[in-house]
Amino acid sequence: MATTAIPRGTVIEAEDLTTARINLDPVVAVLPASAADAVVGQRAALDVAAGGLLTPDVVREGSLPASGQSVVGVALKPEQAPGETLLAGDRVRVVVTPGQDGEGPNGAPEFSAAEIVGIHHDAETGQTVVDLLVPHEEASLLAARIATGNVALVLDSRER
Numbered sequence: 001m002a003t004t005a006i007p008r009g010t011v012i013e014a015e016d017l018t019t020a021r022i023n024l025d026p027v028v029a030v031l032p033a034s035a036a037d038a039v040v041g042q043r044a045a046l047d048v049a050a051g052g053l054l055t056p057d058v059v060r061e062g063s064l065p066a067s068g069q070s071v072v073g074v075a076l077k078p079e080q081a082p083g084e085t086l087l088a089g090d091r092v093r094v095v096v097t098p099g100q101d102g103e104g105p106n107g108a109p110e111f112s113a114a115e116i117v118g119i120h121h122d123a124e125t126g127q128t129v130v131d132l133l134v135p136h137e138e139a140s141l142l143a144a145r146i147a148t149g150n151v152a153l154v155l156d157s158r159e160r
Contacts, residue, residue, distance in 0.1 A: 001017070001018055001019070001020050001052060001053050001054065001142040002016055002017065002018075002046065002048045002049065002050055002051065002052045002054065003015065003016055003017060003018045003050065003086075004016055004050050005047070005048065005049055005050045006044045006047070007044065007047055007087065007088055007119075007153040008044050008047045008087060008088040008089045008115045009043060009044060009087075009088020009116070009118055010039055010043065010044055010088065010118070011041060011042070011043055011044075012039055012041065012042055012043070012059065013040065014036075014040050015053070015103065016129055017036050017040070018026060019033040019038065021034070022053070025123055028053055029056055030053045030054060030055055030058060030116065031053075031054045031055065031058070035054075035130070039058070039059055041055065042059035042060065042089065043059065043116055044058060044059065044060070044088075045057060045058060045059055045060040045130055046058050047087070049057075056129065059101055062122045063156060065117075065133060065136075068135065068136050068137035069119060069133055069134065069135060069136055070131055070133075070135075070136045070138075071118075071131050071132065071134075072114070072131070072132050072134055072135055072139050072142050072143050073129055073130070073131050073132070073146075074094065074099065074129070074130050074132060074146045074151065074153070075122065075125065075127040075129050076127055076128050076129075076130060076153055077126070077127055078126075079114060079126075080151065080152045080153060081128060081130075081152070081153045082153065082154070082155045084152075084155055086116055086119050086128070086155065087116065087119075087158075088116050088118060088119065089116065089117075089156075090115070090116045090155055090156070090158060091113070091114075091116075091156040092113075092114055092115070092116060092130075092132070092153050092154060092155055092156060093111040093113050093114070093153075093154040093156060094111060094112045094114060094142060094145060094151050094152075094153060094154075095109050095110075095111040095151060095152050095153075096109050096145055096148075096150060097113065097150045097151060098150065099151050110140055110145075111154070112131035112134060112141065112142040112145065113134075114133060114134045114142070115132065115133045115134075116130055116131070116132060116133075117131050117132070117133045118130070119133035120132070130153065135151060154159070
């Protein structure tokens with residue numbers, strides 16, 4: 001079981017886990033204590049609450065980023081992100097916004113679609129740093145857009 005909350009997308013550490021004796025109906029699938037070594041170092045595919053039992057679908061197989069994908073980080077000020085709490089696994093768009101001089105894209109703004117794979121708050125700058133998973137061929141364009149600082153993050157539907 002989880003000793004602390006394990007957000008979706010984070011790497012599961014040994015200190016995140018403990019064992020407990022439980023009596024469950026056999027139809028409830030939980031990981032046995034013997035599976036702990038296999039779980040440590042894997043990414044959580046789901047949010048797990050502190051005290052929550054781990055099920056076989058709690059870990060994501062494979063490395064991140066996988067072949068053909070890249071992870072691009074974006075540091076966001078509060079006004080560049082939704083007020084809703086962002087979660088690993090969320091689908092987002094990084095939208096190009098006008099610069100300080102008011103110039104920007106003509107017509108519909110350009111954007112890059114991505115999936116959040118990690119989030120942390122930088123206490124020193126006050127910014128939220130969001131790691132985004134994108135196809136490899138789009139990573140350079142997205143990184144260039146982000147470097148201008150003229151971007152906003154849009155949270156799309158969480159319905160899967």
